[in-house]
Amino acid sequence: MFYRTAGQFKTSYTADQALFPVRQDAVLLIVILAFAWIVFPLTASEFAFQTLLIPILIYSLAALGLNILTGYAGQLSLGTGAFMGVGAYACYKMVTLMPWMNPIVAILLSGVFSAGIGVVFGIPSLRIKGFYLAIATLAAQFFLVWLFEKWAWLYNYNASGAIQVPNLDMFGVYVSGPQATSFTQYYVVLAIVSLLTWICINLTRGRPGRTWKATRDMDIAAELIGIDLMRSKLTAFAVSSYIVGVAGALFVFMWRGAAEPNLFDIPLSFRILFIAIIGGLGSVLGNYLGAILIVGLPVVLGILPEALGLEITSATVEHLNVMIVGGLIIFFLIIEPHGLAQLWRLIREKLIIWPFPH
């Protein structure tokens, strides 16, 4: 009824292969984009910007990067947090060594460093697979965090060992550091996330994405039909680490404002892996849904009792929060093991034929 496809004829292969073969999907996307670009920034409070909008976007982007590697190319990685750290520290070094540099350029360039590191740690993937590869990326995780702690040059010999984001401006408007407004930072994050998502959709639907999927599904078969596995795996590591690195730079520069090495430790990697898994491996949409569930929901649950006027102590709310979010994760994974993106796909299919199931 809402998703009636009757009357939408496809007369060419191009139309049939379009990103949105059903018109309603395109309309839905336009509505979501309108909310993201216009309605939310105009109505959001400082609290919503800082605890919901900006972090959800950044975590989604990091999960998207991981999804390219794990979901599309089938290479399990546990080093996402450390690669985010590489992006963040690279960006920090660039803006402190070259203060004239445009901050957005610095953020986009910082991904190049993490891509390089990602490729280096991706080389073992040519010989080892599955859980063994996960262990190799775990080594990257431990090594890099150790490096962030020990290599004082990275944090400019700061006594506390933490990095502090300086005030950076662009055409007279502060975009990072304490002087920047959340409003500006939100738009910077949104622009970068939108751009990278657009690139990723195109990559995954195009030739690179198909070679990644072939590698994931059966690498011997892929090799037999002429796919260069080394290239396929290493490009997946490079693209994934690039996106993760940019997400890391945004994480620190557009949101946290300061970071210590242990921020990039394994809990962060797991958090992003959970977002990707719960959202749905091998999908772009899933990363956003996963981030909303894992990052956004606890914040909303945390303010709910107060908004409803319930007298519950803050510590109890926190305990309840952990229980509810944990329960929901189990619930969603039981009703749909392939993640929220698959859940949405099923709902959409049902809606298309609703109310006549045959």
Place this chain on the structure above:
Amino acid sequence: MKMTAKLLAAAVVAAVAGSAASAESIYAPNLSYRTGPFAATGIPLMNGQKDYINMLNARDGGIGGVTVDFDECETGYSTEKGVECYEKTKGKAIVTQPWSTGITLQVLPKTNVDEIPILAPGYGFSPMADGKVFQWAFNTPASYWDAASMILQYIDGKDGLEGKKIAFLHLDHPFGKEPLPFLEKKAAEQGFELVPIPVGLKEMQNQSAQWLQIRRERPDYVVMWGWGAMNAGAITEAVKTKFPMENFIGVWWSGHDADLAIVGEDGKGYKSISWSFPQLDAPVMADIKKHVVDAGNSESNEEEMQGVFYGRGVVISMILAEGIKAAQDHFGTGAIDAAQLRWGLENLDVTEERLAELGMTGMVPPFKTSCSDHTGHSGGWMLEWDGAKFVKVSDLLTPESEAIGALEVEKAKEYADANAPWPMNEDCN
């Protein structure tokens, strides 16, 4: 129609009246951590803070006739949650009590923009003492550099520093690294050897590698900057390796009764510098018992209330309450705002007489803040574990203000330069 209009008008009036009535309270949130890996040390502090404010509300009807709306926002000691709490409370809060060095570092640069004072008693960033640079941050009554200075003085007074070897066992985290610049400076000046031994966050509970290193290095003293699970880990490991406990000295956050109770008699001689001391017979404790505990409004218990940390929580709330009172007296208004509280915290003068009035003699040394000195450098006492509780084993130790002051100004300037443009308070000198 008319009826609805009337009802609506009545509702509006009621709402306005309601908000007017509630305006006569001061919103002072605390970013607490009663959950997570540091909860064991957090809970007694949070309870002390909360009980003191509740006692003021019950006994005096608040401060200057205005009730204090003391609220907690749970962070679990996570920086991310801390920032969430900061954003949630900053709208109407007159103060931020961040409760972790990580959260403090995070919100420190924002305070100039949001104009809310940070109250971080005995933690945070030591150069915050320089009020000229850090207009909105207060680490009253003592900073980590004060602690380092007092510990060194104590060792010096006992058997001299010259030629000694001091192992600095610390959490590998901004908090643990905080005293390093000062200790390094003093090591060069006073001719002792400093061996920094970091403990990673993942190794807190298993410090066998660090203690093996300590056994190999054979230091004369071990100075510890530990928190949470690290303290108990270090103390049990020290007992196991038979390190002489009397040569083991911790910062004030490493002097938690429960950590020592695990080893009991074996921990005898362990020391911790502290700017607070629990006085169980102090009138303030009796008032808390009468107005809060007996009324059933306390989450604390008998045993916890005798500990060092509960007493310290009470002192922390006293600092806030005194700041509020100073501001109320100066501005002649009950419901003060954040900027007025800043003035109050800058003009604290907690003398011996005032402590006696508050019924807190001996719980904290007297201190005084000013526009340029946000710490007050109260000094502190060396506490020693006697097998069952902490006892005072020194007279009041005071930090070397001059050496610390110079370093504070230097590091504060570095911070301001790195965060340019950074507004300075030019009015004070």
